[in-house]
Amino acid sequence: MSPARALDPKLFDATVAAVALFGGPDHLLIYVNAAYKRMLGARPLRRPAREAYPEPAAARFLSVLDDVLATGRPRQLTESLLPTPGGPDEVRHFVTSCTPVTTPVGDGVLVVILETTAETRALQRFEALVTAVSQMVWVVRANGDVEEIVPGWEKLTGVPLPDREGRDMYDHVHPRDREALVDAWHRALARRPPEIYQNTFRLRTADGSYRHMATRCVPIVRDGRAEEWIAATVDTEDTWNAELREHLLARVAQTSGGGLDAAFAAVADSVVPDLTDACVILLLSHEEWPLPEHATVTARRVASATRPGLPPAPAPMGQTVTVTPVMREVLESRVPRTFRLPSDGRVPPGLVPEVTERWLTASGATSMTLVPLVVDDIVLGYATTATSGDTPVPEPADVELLREVLHHAQRPIRKVLDLQQARRTALRLQRAQLTRPPAVPGASLAARYQPASPANEIGGDWYDAITLPDGTLVLDIGDVAGHDLGAATVMGQMRSMLRALAWNKGCDCTPAAVLTMLDDAAEGLDAGSFTTVVHTHLRRLPDGTWRMTWSNAGHPPPLLIPARGEPRFLDGSGEDPPLGVAPDFVRTTHAYGLAPGDTLLQYTDGLIETPGTSLDTGQRCLLRAAALHRDEDLPELLRLLQDLSDHRDDTAMIAFRAEPAG
Incomplete structure (x- = not known):
């Protein structure tokens, strides 16, 4: 078998890539082309590599030369070159490929160097940009692989990001958002030509609460198909709460004209299902305030609303309940109070009237919140709201928003009360005639x-x-x-x-x-x-x-x-x-x-x-x-x-x- 033909380095004279050729056990520098000299400067030829590259930063490069020559396997090296006195005032980035070859002086290594400074700097700028706006950024490939570019999933959820889409990623999405999110994503994958995909959903965080997230996925299209997707996901909980607040307050502000029962029915409808799963409003039978001591106080149910899928609340007409001691405490304090209900569905005795207790049990309620209704410094009654099933128990911020919405109804309710007073006066005048x-x-x-x-x-x-x-x-x-x-x-x-x-x-x-x-x-x-x-x-x-x-x-x-x-x-x-x-x-x-x-x-x-x-x-x-x-x-x-x-x-x-x- 004839020996391998030695590589002629003159083949690389005109290449745009920087090329160097080393030969023998001491890595004698045999050749560098013009592109190498322009990119990295001249090096002394016919000298061992350790003499040609005496700077400490070259130690890793020299080690790779030893490894390629010893193993006969090619290696690739990514390096950064710091500024030098009299040189460009910036860090430069390179990718170096080291391949075993035969040289005129024996076995050697062919080194090909490409400068990647522009590409590296562009990537660094992109990462800095998306990091600055507090977004999670990842790549979703056609086979389902997920790779984070800007991390954030584990910090938010408390668990590592799945390496395959769907393995357990969707387990962290709120159950009521999960099916719609999956269906929309699958429709986006099947769409031709691919389009930008956007969605908003609730994600379970490390502390067990849910936060609203908005995601935007941009397809990288080749030959009419999405080869991969670049996805950015941002926490929009604060924005969502602000928009929900404005939406609910606007709906409540439209409450006007009808009787008091109709006005409160509109208030109940405005908070279900956006803020709670069910809402029942009751008005006290006593007009005086504070409530008389040691007297039985009753309340009349005037309005109710429940989200789809729950048992309907008992018909409000004709429903009068006795105010329990717990309810009386809440009314007198004028401060909302939330009660977590046992997982077995049984409501603690004495908490609410029997008719409410039966409904809470039947609906699988997980929490109940009592909110006093105050108009012109008078407690007119209270609202009972409930969460059920997989709906999270309201956080203090949720209860405060609920209180604010009900308090915001004071103006339209006051208007209705004034209209009713005028109506009663007119009726008395009319009946007298x-x-x-x-x-x-x-x-x-x-x-x-x-x-x-x-x-x-x-x-x-x-x-x-x-x-x-x-x-x-x-x-x-x-x-x-x-x-x-x-x-x-x-x-x-x-x-x-x-x-x-x-x-x-x-x-x-x-x-x-x-x-x-x-x-x-x-x-x-x-x-x-x-x-x-x-x-x-x-x-x-x-x-x-x-x-x-x-x-x-x-x-x-x-x-x-x-x-x-x-x-x-x-x-x-x-x-x-x-x-x-x-x-x-x-x-x-x-x-x-x-x-x-x-x-x-x-x-x-x-x-x-x-x-x-x-x-x-x-x-x-x-x-x-x-x-x-x-x-x-x-x-x-x-x-x-x-x-x-x-x-x-x-x-x-x-x-x-x-x-x-x-």
């Missing part, structure tokens, strides 16, 4: 007033019935425009003026003349408003029938329910304009005869008007209901007809029935 109908020989009377639902304001509806000195029965039904205390006040003025005019002039005047005088008086005294009214006179005739005369100022027509025949509206020749619209209008009086057993119903528009349906539809419904219940006594008839209303507007009704002879 609605007197009991008089007893009338030969006839029966009944009246009914139903205010709008608590979600709406009070209206200006009224009814009235008086007997004039000559025995004439006067019936009035009217509606003042507006839905506030002002409308109720104007209603009282219009009713009083109409009653006075009817008493003084009604025996000698027609109903139309009385309404004309009322219109003039209201305009002259600046006491009027847009008002609709039907003013009716009823006189009993010797044969037992009744003569009815009336004038209609823009109001729904009276309804006749005859003893025989179908109910119908008494439209006359049409209605006149409402009061306060055309003071000079010549009003009309209509007439009709009522037979024994006939029923006359006068009502306000709240009985027949429903948003989204026509007035004709409401009138047809009234006709059908009147025919169905015509044989009922008057109070029951009015109660049944009241069901036609959707309670968006208040309603007033007054009914007259001519008694049969004998």
